[in-house]
Amino acid sequence: MYNIRLLRHLRWPGGPHRLMASQHKRPHLLGSSDQLEQLKSNYFERRQELSGDEWHSVRHSLIEGYRHINGHNVDAVILGVCSGPQQLPLAKNYVDYLKSTGAEPNAATLGRLLRVYNAAYHTRPLSEEEQRDILKICESLQAAHETLDATSCEQLIHGLVATTDHWQRALPLLEMMKVTSTPSVSAYSALTEKAFGQSDQTELAWRLLEEMVLARKQPKCEVYLALLNRLAQEPATASVQLERLLQFLERHNILVSQKVAERLLQLGEQLPQQLRVTASRLGPLGKCLECRQHLQPVAISEEQFRQLSECFLEKVLIRGDVFQKSTPEEVLRFKQYVEKTAPYDCVIDGLNVAYSTGAKKAPQQLAKLLATVVRHFKERNKRVLVLGREHMRKWSKSAMHYVQNNASLFLTNNLSHDDPFLLYATLRSGQETDFFSRDLMRTHAFLLGAELKPIFRRWQQEHQFSLVTQTQTGRIIVKEPIRHRLCVHKAKAGSWHVPYCEAYTPNPTDSFEVPEHWLCLSLKT
């Protein structure tokens, strides 16, 4: 079944060079590469233990077979390969083997062992003896180093949350991580998941969850599942906690995964007195096919628009970093131009539009596309401002003449960034003004801070047009804004609508696509 001689001569696809390259860039990924995965499935999955000779051979063949694996890191690599929940006995067996040879496993190796304990913990409760082992490892690592690096802290956190009574010792480790970096998604998720699992630690869990999201870390599904699993046991608090969860998802514009949506559906079956949950889809114009209510319009209130434009126009622009690639003279010239020619119905990012079907086109084609977009709005009697760069003057004369005769045209220095100009002119024109660009404006949304970001995003969704494509005949297809909300929210009659995506992703896109799948959920108080 297990042929050590075969392993010795094994050459994995891609060879050692590929591994080495990724190792230099991201050393913490050691052991997660395809080649080692293959070692795992071919050799480690069915064994609970190997003999001393076999471990000796595995160790040496790895050191000999890969230039990036050496005596210092081979043990951590091996434990990285035996990382599945069923492989805890094998991982422990390897550490015992090391000790039997008189070697002291290093911090990276013990850290990896803690992750294997954590994996096992997610499939079954750990025995008291296993929990004692975890504590012993954590204590020895902490005794050896006064301050631990972020990776070691993360490993210890994963070990400690697998214990019943000592998991709160992981909290100071999360603080220690902050000294050198932002704690990772998995460190935050592990602790928040644990806290949600305890009836008396709900406030701690919510605090961690908020903190995590503000640090731009997307919580893993397990965090929400831990809360929902506990609510299934505590029907009395379910409505209040669910409302809090839905408000949290709304506030941070978070799309949960199908796994979480399925758990919500199941919870509806478990607690019919507390909530009703059904899967739903949206009809035209954002009508829920289940409850027949329309989703809320995305439009923000006048007051919110006032706050948003004030903050953007005054704080963000005056602070200066948005216009950092422009000279003060250019910014002043632009502001004066806007004062003179605003308001507009639509502000077009000329360069973004021209390049949106590919940048490698002849200047004549680029100019023609821009002129076509201007015509699109002109035909609808819209007052248009086109922002562009000086070098566009050299584009096709006739097309640029069309643009100039049918729109206001402001050209900036070739090095300037266009978005700040675009947002300035659009917001300055008033609440009804739209803009045309494919840019997602992430940086600007972020600069506005946690409170205004969601308002900016709603304003953006309501007012952003972009080009989908140009057909063979030259006709353009324009993507119009979607006017109803696309995130978790409560409809007028009181039921919540919860969009969900297929699977968790650490970096969700900020695009405004209509989610295909929704839950229609009402809480009974």
Ligand SMILES: [Zn+2]
């Ligand atoms: Zn509904």
